[in-house]
Amino acid sequence: MTPAPTSGSLLDRVGLSRPELRAWAMYDWANSAFMTTIIAAVFPIYFGQVASRGLAPEVAAFRFSLATTIALLIVALLSPILGALADYAGIKKRFLLMFQSIGVGATALMWFIGEGDWSLALSLFVLANIGVSAAFTFYDSLLPHIAAPGELDRVSTAGYALGYLGGGLLLVVNMLWITKPQWFGLSDAGVATRLSFLSVAVWWAVFSIPLFRRVPEPPSEKGTATPTAGELLRVPFRRLGHTFHELARFRQALLMLLAFLVYNDGINTIIRMASLYGSQIGIADQHLILALVIVQFVGVPFAFLFGRAASWIGAKRSIFVALGVYMLISVLGYYMTSAAHFYLLALLVGTVQGGSQALSRSVFASMIPRDRSSEFFAFFGVFEKFAGILGPLLFAAAIGATGSSRSAILSVIAFFVVGALLLTFVDIDKGQRIAREAEAEAAAHRG
Numbered sequence: 001m002t003p004a005p006t007s008g009s010l011l012d013r014v015g016l017s018r019p020e021l022r023a024w025a026m027y028d029w030a031n032s033a034f035m036t037t038i039i040a041a042v043f044p045i046y047f048g049q050v051a052s053r054g055l056a057p058e059v060a061a062f063r064f065s066l067a068t069t070i071a072l073l074i075v076a077l078l079s080p081i082l083g084a085l086a087d088y089a090g091i092k093k094r095f096l097l098m099f100q101s102i103g104v105g106a107t108a109l110m111w112f113i114g115e116g117d118w119s120l121a122l123s124l125f126v127l128a129n130i131g132v133s134a135a136f137t138f139y140d141s142l143l144p145h146i147a148a149p150g151e152l153d154r155v156s157t158a159g160y161a162l163g164y165l166g167g168g169l170l171l172v173v174n175m176l177w178i179t180k181p182q183w184f185g186l187s188d189a190g191v192a193t194r195l196s197f198l199s200v201a202v203w204w205a206v207f208s209i210p211l212f213r214r215v216p217e218p219p220s221e222k223g224t225a226t227p228t229a230g231e232l233l234r235v236p237f238r239r240l241g242h243t244f245h246e247l248a249r250f251r252q253a254l255l256m257l258l259a260f261l262v263y264n265d266g267i268n269t270i271i272r273m274a275s276l277y278g279s280q281i282g283i284a285d286q287h288l289i290l291a292l293v294i295v296q297f298v299g300v301p302f303a304f305l306f307g308r309a310a311s312w313i314g315a316k317r318s319i320f321v322a323l324g325v326y327m328l329i330s331v332l333g334y335y336m337t338s339a340a341h342f343y344l345l346a347l348l349v350g351t352v353q354g355g356s357q358a359l360s361r362s363v364f365a366s367m368i369p370r371d372r373s374s375e376f377f378a379f380f381g382v383f384e385k386f387a388g389i390l391g392p393l394l395f396a397a398a399i400g401a402t403g404s405s406r407s408a409i410l411s412v413i414a415f416f417v418v419g420a421l422l423l424t425f426v427d428i429d430k431g432q433r434i435a436r437e438a439e440a441e442a443a444a445h446r447g
Contacts, residue, residue, distance in 0.1 A: 013154075013308065014154060014158050014161075014304050014307065014308075015147075015151055015153075015154025015155040015156075015157065015158040015307055016155070016158050018146075019214050020146050020214045020215050020216065021146060021147065021151075021155055021158075022210070022214075023210035023211045023213065023214030023215050024139075024142060024143070024146055024155070024159065024211055024214075024215050025155065025158045025159040025162045026162060026207055026208070026210045026211060027139050027159075027207075027208050027210075027211045028139075028159040028160060028162050028163035028166070029162040029163055029165065029166030029167075029207050030166065030203065030204050030205075030206070030207035030208040030211075031100075031103075031132055031135070031136070031139075031163075031204050031208070032162075032163035032164065032166050032167030033166060033167050033170040033171070033199075033200045033203045033204060034103065034107060034128070034132050034200050034204055035132075035163075035167055036167035036168065036170070036171040036292070036296065037167075037170060037171055037174050037196055037197070037199075037200050038107060038110075038125075038128065038197070038200055039129075040271075040292060041171060041174075041175075041289060041292055042171075042174055042175075042178070042193060042196055042197075043110070043125070043197070044064070046113075046193050047060070047064060047118070047121050047122075047125075048060060048061075048064075050113075050114075050115050050190065050193075051113050051114075051115070051116070051117050051118050051120075051121035052064075052116075052118045052121075053115045053116045053118075054116050054118075055118060060118065063118065063122060064122070064125075067122040067125050067126050067129075068125075068129065070126055071125070071126045071129035071130050071133070072129070072133070074126075074130055075129075075130055075133040075134050075137075075381070075382075076381075076382045078134065079133075079134060079137050079378035079381050079382060080375065080378040080379060080382065081237070082095055082134070082137075082374075082378070083137060083138075083141065083374035083375040083376075083377065083378030083379075084237075084372075084374070084375045084378075086138060086141070086374040086375075087141075087220070087371060087372050087373065087374045087375050088220060089220050090217055090218065090219060090220025091217075091220075092138045092141055092142060092217060092218060092373075092374050093138070093142075093211075093212060093215070093217045094217075095134075095138045095374075096135050096138035096139055096142075096211075097212065099130070099131045099132075099134040099135040099138070100131060100135045100204070100205075100208060101131070102127060102128075102130065102131035103127070103128050103129075103130070103131020103132045103135060103204070104131070104201045104204050104205045105127075105131075105201075106124045106125075106127035106128035106131060107124075107128045107197060107198075107200050107201040107204065108197070108198055108201035108202075109124050110124050110128075110194065110197035110198070111194045111195070111197055111198045112194075113194065113197075133381065134381075136381060137374065137377050137378050137380075137381040138374060138377075139211075140361060140365075140377045140380065140381070141373040141374040141376075141377040141378075142211075142215055142218070142373075143155065143156060143361070143362070143365050143373075144365045144366070144368070144370045144373050145216075145218040145370055145373065146215060146216075147365075149366060149432070152362040152363075152365055152366050153306075153307055153310035153311065153315050153358075153359055153362045153363075154307040154308070154310070154311070155307075155362070156307070156358040156359065156361045156362035156365070157303045157304060157306050157307030157310070157354065157355060157358040157359065157362075158303070158304065158307060159358065160299070160303040160354035160355070160357065160358040161299070161300045161301075161303035161304045161307075161354060162300075163354070164295075164296045164297065164299035164300045164303060164354055165296075165297070165300045166203075166207065167296055168293060168296030168297050168299075168300075170199065170200065170203055171292075171293060171296065172293060173199070174192075174196035174199065174200075175289065175293075177192040177193075177195060177196055178192045178193050178196065218370070218371075218373070219371075249434060249438070250367065250368065250431070250434060250435070250438075251431075252367050252426055252427050252428065252430055252431025252434065253364060253367040253368055253376070253431055253435070255422065255425055255426045256360070256363055256364050256367065256423075256426050256431070257364065257379065257380065257383050258422055259419050259420075259422035259423040259426060260360045260364070260380075260383060260384070260419070261383045261419075262415055262418050262419035262422060263323055263326075263356075263415055263416055263418075263419025263420065263423070264357070264360070264383075264384060264419075265415050265419075266326060266330075266412045266413075266414075266415030266416050266419065267326065267353065267356065267357070269394075269412050269415070270326070270329065270330075270333075270349065270409075270412060271349075271353075274288075274291075274333075274345070274349075277333070277408075277409055278291075278336075278342050281336065281337065283338075283339050283342050284339070287339040287342060287343070288342070290343075291342055291343055291345075291346035292346070294343065294346045294347060294350060295346050295349050295350040295353065296350070297350070298346075298347055298350025298351060299350045299351075299353055299354040302350060302351045302352070302354065302355055303354035303355050303358060305355070306318055306322070306352075306354070306355025306356075306358065306359060307355075307358070307359075309321070309355075310359055310362075315359045315362060315363050315428070316363070316423065316426065316428060318355065318359055319356055319359050319360065319363075319423060320420060320423070321352075322352035322355055322356035322359075323356070323416045323419060323420045323423075325348060325351065325352045326352060326356075326416045327413050327416050327417070328348065329345055329348050329349060330409060330410055330412050330413045330416070331410065331413070332344070332345060332348070333345060333406075333409040333410070334406050334407075334409055334410040361380070363426075363428060364376075364377075364380055365377075366428065366431070366432050366435070367428065367431030367432055367434070367435050368435055369435050369438040369439045369442065370435075370439060371439060371442055371443075394408075394411055394412070394414070394415075398410075398411040
């Protein structure tokens with residue numbers, strides 16, 4: 001691994017000092033367009049107003065939620081097996097390219113979704129979600145191979161910062177197309193919306209090219225030998241069984257996963273329920289969408305800032321700061337009454353969202369064996385995807401018990417408190433030491 005840089009240039013300070021680091025971070029710029037335009041802002045509205053035409057609103061909402069759940073379950077089942085295989089055979093980038101191609105292809109085909117095409121829309125949405133989620137597992141697993149231990153926090157936060165910027169820029173362009181189609185020679189908002197889906201596919205494909213050109217494939221456990229078909233079938237399941245058996249050894253990484261599961265459930269609940277909560281208290285759609293754009297652009301400098309803060313006060317303390325701000329957001333959300341309040345909350349979310357998630361990724365990356373990074377990040381991805389199930393359930397239960405969504409938004413504080421308590425038990429130095437010992441043992445065994 002390349003040693004941490006010692007110079008003080010701007011690129012060094014933000015974690016992008018070498019070509020492979022910049023190429024890796026650019027993938028976040030590339031695929032964040034999918035997260036903003038397809039997941040958050042444009043596709044859900046197009047599905048609800050156009051693609052689901054002919055379905056009752058509650059039926060459309062149910063089928064959309066079911067499609068999301070199916071995609072997450074498929075990724076949760078496949079990722080650990082494919083992650084183990086990628087580590088063994090040295091094909092992390094190959095799997096990344098395969099799933100990215102699935103996601104890009106499905107997103108491009110969304111151009112053909114017309115009025116009432118709900119089955120086509122949901123089929124493509126499931127495929128695209130599988131592609132983006134599985135690809136992220138192998139993207140994340142490359143991080144500990146290209147960044148030195150002292151660089152992990154800065155490189156991870158730089159990726160999130162570029163993701164915010166890239167996703168935000170294309171979202172702004174897409175919203176201009178949709179709201180002012182005549183400015184761009186487009187016939188109507190429907191054509192502009194379908195063109196925005198196509199633009200996400202092109203953006204994702206083009207800006208991921210640097211990663212495939214510049215980031216080297218980490219060495220495989222097999223070395224230069226080609227795995228046999230029998231090995232490819234047997235080894236992933238054997239390795240997964242070994243990993244489950246060894247989880248007690250990597251207790252600090254497991255504790256980090258549990259803490260992340262809990263507090264990220266609170267983060268995802270705020271992300272998913274904020275627009276619904278805002279609309280219920282009378283905030284107009286244009287304010288809700290503009291607030292999302294604000295989160296994207298505010299997130300850029302603050303993600304970089306969290307990378308620097310981790311070097312000043314430590315990654316763990318920086319995450320505690322972010323969780324404290326989220327607790328404040330929940331309290332302020334309880335008292336929110338106007339669009340101005342919603343914009344204030346969007347600003348606060350933008351200051352901590354990227355930093356908290358990026359540092360969680362880098363802390364976990366520092367406590368796992370690098371030669372099994374895909375396997376461990378597959379588990380990280382599973383925990384990340386399922387972080388978001390309990391929060392909405394608690395949100396719904398609080399509304400049912402109190403009859404108020406205000407009480408529900410306040411109840412999310414519990415996830416940040418419990419997550420922070422779990423995080424206090426994580427000994428990062430011990431976890432890093434155990435991971436390096438496991439790497440040395442594996443190297444000696446291969447030798």
